[in-house]
Amino acid sequence: MADTVSYRPKAGEIPTQPGVYRFKDASGRVLYVGKAKNLRARLSNYFAPLRSLHERTRRMVTTAAGVEWTVVATDIESLQLEYTWIKEFNPPFNVKFRDDKTYPFMAITLADESPRVMVTRNHNIRGARYFGPYPKIWAVKDTVDLMIKAFPIRTCSDSSYKHAMQTGRPCFPGQIGRCGGPCSGRVTIEEHREIVNDFVAFMAGGDKRFVTAASKNMREAAERQDYESAAKYRDQLQALEAVLAKSAVVLADSVDADLFAIEHDELAASVQQFIVRGGRIRGERSWTVDKEIDVDTAELVDSILQQAYDGDEPPKEIIVPALPDDRDELETWLGERRQKGKVRLRTAQRGEKAALMQTATMNAKNNLMLYKTRRSSDFVARSQALTDIQEALGMTDAPLRMECFDVSHLGGTNIVASMVVFEDGLARKDQYRRFSIADSTDDTESIYQVLTRRLAYLKEEPKTDADEAVFGVGEGPVEPTRRKKFSYPPNLLIVDGGQPQVNAAARALEESGVQGIFLAGIAKRLEEVWLPDTDYPVILPRGSEALFMIQRIRDEAHRFAITHQRSRRKRDITSVLTEIPGLGPSRVRELLRHFGSVAELKKAEPSAISEVKGIGPQLAATVHHQLHS
Incomplete structure (x- = not known):
């Protein structure tokens, strides 16, 4: 090269x-x-x-x-x-957005003589005030239905409004009580404008004064026995509280911000956006981004913000997981699009905003997992992936059964390995297996041990009479022995790692004498597929179904190994510590939270152990002595 x-x-x-x-x-x-x-x-x-x-x-x-x-x-x-x-x-x-869908907004046409509220995907309505975006169109309609109960403003179309004003007959929504515009005759244009201003103020975050006013008016009407007015104020109050229930309180009332969480791997990134206005989540949206070249989180933030505010006005504060290098220039560019003052980019380190970022990040992780799951469940995509893997790796048949192995440990202790199985491109969790490794020098040795143990189940076993079942004279058929799931041979063995791990697996495969199994490894950092005894990796096309499937089975093996390793570590720590006099479950949990493992605890001096909550100097000395005896 x-x-x-x-x-x-x-x-x-x-x-x-x-x-x-x-x-x-x-x-x-x-x-x-x-x-x-x-x-x-x-x-x-x-x-x-x-x-x-x-x-x-x-x-x-x-x-x-x-x-x-x-x-x-x-x-x-x-x-x-x-x-x-x-x-x-x-x-x-x-960086590419995977979808080009637009999200629905609630818009109030403030430039009109008699403004109306509408649901739209058009961001270019002159003089309109937008709220959202909302994830689904029904979510906007539900909010509008509740809001017009508290703030009865116009909902009819411009043509209906014009015809009603010319003829003096209310529009149809006005006749059935769903439009409170001037055409209904209940309010003047000036009075309607005041109601519209209250509508906008409430949606923008002025929540408490409207709820307080509706509650006060309801009580006063009830005291003077004006029950009809009290019922009207009661309905307004219920509508306002229902809208507030849809927008959970997360920050101070004065906060207007957009929050972006990003979860990404080597091929794609999931973005979760929360739109916070007046301290409440007024809308949210999520999407998936394709990554063509390797970029970190800060570079993703740069690209995502440029595309997220293509046509949309940014708020005064944008919270992101990492600040890009050109933060100052990006703030200036966003400020020009805002046209109402500066825009500030920041990260959330602690407090309510950091807690909200954790929630958004959790959603981004789930969305990325859902995206992978849905893509894997597509039959056409799975078939294409298996065919592409067969051709790329030079296999004689498509890999209808694939097994992937991964090793996990903590500083060389609690070494475990996992085996996950995919058949026809789908996970067979009932055939997953876990391995415990007593001693190993490194990951390649661990891979060799695990593959040796696994391949031992595939060696030829001597045939029994049951295996040679035939119909004899005057006899019924003899039931053959059932084959154990663990002894089904895979078409393709995949190991998590590059050339060293593949060569270790190839040594185990050769020593086992098992024939007809293809072997490959995937290196996580560059997503390269390695074959035994090759100097250069196989580069699968970016975005191909083949690479996606291999990546998915590798990630599943990694997840399964990590889960087993953590459970082993927790069990080992608990079993060791609970044998020490004076350590109950709560103190064991505190030690576990503080040190993380018995290995780290063994390195600690009594003075460091005594710093843990609930552990005094005498008990710390006892713990230190027991662990080193």
């Missing part, structure tokens, strides 16, 4: 000013657009030796036939130009 690409510019040719660069292929198609505060420093990363580049970055630079750049005056100009070119050229290697 060459050290670098042939079109690499000379170092002195690349300027050191800020700018935007574009990688293009031989036909002139733009493959990737990026920005840099220092073009020379940034582009030098792409022209490092190819073997040192991330696999997807290497594929991008080798696919390209040249690179161009444009120098700009400031960093903010480079951000603006990058955004413009990504929109114009749609580069395949930039």
Whole structure:
């Protein structure tokens, strides 16, 4: 493999000013657009030796036939130009949204003579005030239905309103009491405008004064025995409280912010956005992003915010999991789109905002898992994945049964391994297996031990009379012995790791004498597939169903191993500590929370042990003595 690409510019040719660069292929198609505060420093990363580049970055630079750049005056100009070119050229290697769906909003047409509330996906209504987005259209409609009970504003279309004002007959929603506009005759245009202002104020966060006013009016009406008015205020109060129940209180009333949580792996990222207005979650949305080249969380934040506010006005505060390098320039760019003051990017370290970020992150994790599960359950995609794996690895048959192995340990202790089984592309959890490894020098030795034990079940066993069951004269059929699930041979064995782990597994496979099983390993960092006795890995196409399936079975093996290792560690810690006089369950939990393992606890001196809640100097000395006796 060459050290670098042939079109690499000379170092002195690349300027050191800020700018935007574009990688293009031989036909002139733009493959990737990026920005840099220092073009020379940034582009030098792409022209490092190819073997040192991330696999997807290497594929991008080798696919390209040249690179161009444009120098700009400031960093903010480079951000603006990058955004413009990504929109114009749609580069395949930039971060991509997996779906192009738009989310519904609640809009109040404040520019109209008689504003109305409506559900829309159009963000370009002149003078409209938007609330949302909402995950589903029914969620917006439910909120509107509740709100017009408390604030009866117009809901009819412009044509219905115009016809009603010309004829003097209320629109149909007005006739059935679902429209409180001036055409109904109940209010004037000026009075309706005041109700609209209250509607907007409540949705924007002015909650308490409206609830308090409705409650006060209801009590006063009841005291003067005006029960009809009291019932009306009661209905308003119930509607307001129902809307508030849909928007849980999470922050102070003065907080207007958007919060983004991101969960990502090597191939995709899940984004969860919470829209907080007046301290309440007014809307939320989630989506999946494709990752073509290797980017970290801060770089993802940069790309996601640019696309999330394409046409939407940002709030004054945006909470993200990591701050991008060009934070100042991004804040300036977002502030220009806000047109109502500055926008501040920040992370949440503690308090209510950090707790909300944890909730959003949990949702992002679940969404990424759901995305993978749904993709795996697609029959056509599974069939394509198995066919692609067969062709990429040179197998004679499709891998209808795959087994994947992973090793987990904590500092060389509590070594365990897992075996997960996929048949026809679906997980067979009833055939998962766990292994405990008493002693091992490293991961390759552990893989060798586990594969040796597993392959022992596949060796030829001497046939019995039951295996040779035939119909004899005057005899019924003899029932053959049932084969154990663990002894079914896989078409493909996968190990979590690169070339060293694959070679260790190949040694175990050769020594077992079992034939007809294909072997491969997947290296997590670069998502490369390694085969035995090869110098170069197999690179599966980015976004292919084959790579997705192999990644999924590897991740499942890792999850299963980690779960077993943690349960073993907790059981070992508990069993050791509970034997020490004076340590009850609560003190064992405190020691476990503080040190994490018996190995770490053994390293601690009595003075360090006594710092744990509920552990005095005398008990700490007893614990130290018992663990070292």
